[in-house]
Amino acid sequence: MELYLMTWPEVETYLKRTQKIIIPVGSTEQHGPTGLIGTDFLSAWDIAKDVGQLTKTVVASPICYGMAMHHLAFPGSASLKPSTFVLMIKEIIESYALHGFRQFYFINGHGGNIAPLTTAFSECLTDKQALEFNLVNWWLQPSVAEYEEAAFGDANGFHATCGEVSVTMACYPQAFAVPRALEYFPTTAQHPWPLSPAQFRATFPDGRMGSNPSLATAEHGRKIFALAVQEISTLLRV
Numbered sequence: 001m002e003l004y005l006m007t008w009p010e011v012e013t014y015l016k017r018t019q020k021i022i023i024p025v026g027s028t029e030q031h032g033p034t035g036l037i038g039t040d041f042l043s044a045w046d047i048a049k050d051v052g053q054l055t056k057t058v059v060a061s062p063i064c065y066g067m068a069m070h071h072l073a074f075p076g077s078a079s080l081k082p083s084t085f086v087l088m089i090k091e092i093i094e095s096y097a098l099h100g101f102r103q104f105y106f107i108n109g110h111g112g113n114i115a116p117l118t119t120a121f122s123e124c125l126t127d128k129q130a131l132e133f134n135l136v137n138w139w140l141q142p143s144v145a146e147y148e149e150a151a152f153g154d155a156n157g158f159h160a161t162c163g164e165v166s167v168t169m170a171c172y173p174q175a176f177a178v179p180r181a182l183e184y185f186p187t188t189a190q191h192p193w194p195l196s197p198a199q200f201r202a203t204f205p206d207g208r209m210g211s212n213p214s215l216a217t218a219e220h221g222r223k224i225f226a227l228a229v230q231e232i233s234t235l236l237r238v
């Protein structure tokens, strides 16, 4: 049930049945030398589409850009400033709230979006309209985290993780037609956070944060994807 493939009378009819809406949100940013620039929004969007289909919930157009300032020293990365991102999220929420959507499920694929999404939710929570916000970070769902821990251990890392790379390998095999070998650098460096673009690149020269995505496979990706869809669908059915 993708909102962008519906007509307005269909949305009006839908709103008589339920006021739930799923909004996929990600980022357009480097994912190390082997991960796709679109990893975060592609994973969130694909998971959201399956959850929407299973739970008969509308899925809004994906938000493909996020808060990724620290990735800007790598070609292909684009970012909104945190304040811009908060404003954009607020105005999207306000638009949908105007038509009667009340329960918002943001299926998020990017850690850098967590703080500004939470800020936007706080700013939209008023006593005038009873809105409900659910921030669903797909990779933090317990069954997903458990699977990734068992499959990859510490080599999953924190950015360009084996888990997210596996999901994109399952969904976009054509983008992984050329195998790329990698050396593994465990993350040991202590560093402050956040880092500027240049500081990030100096600390994590190839863009990964402690991950070994050469362990990623499409097979793992299919399992992780299925777990995420199943667990998030359960959240929506409550």
Ligand SMILES: [Zn+2]
Residues within 6 Å of the ligand: 031, 039, 040, 109, 110, 159, 160, 164
């Ligand atoms: Zn990512």
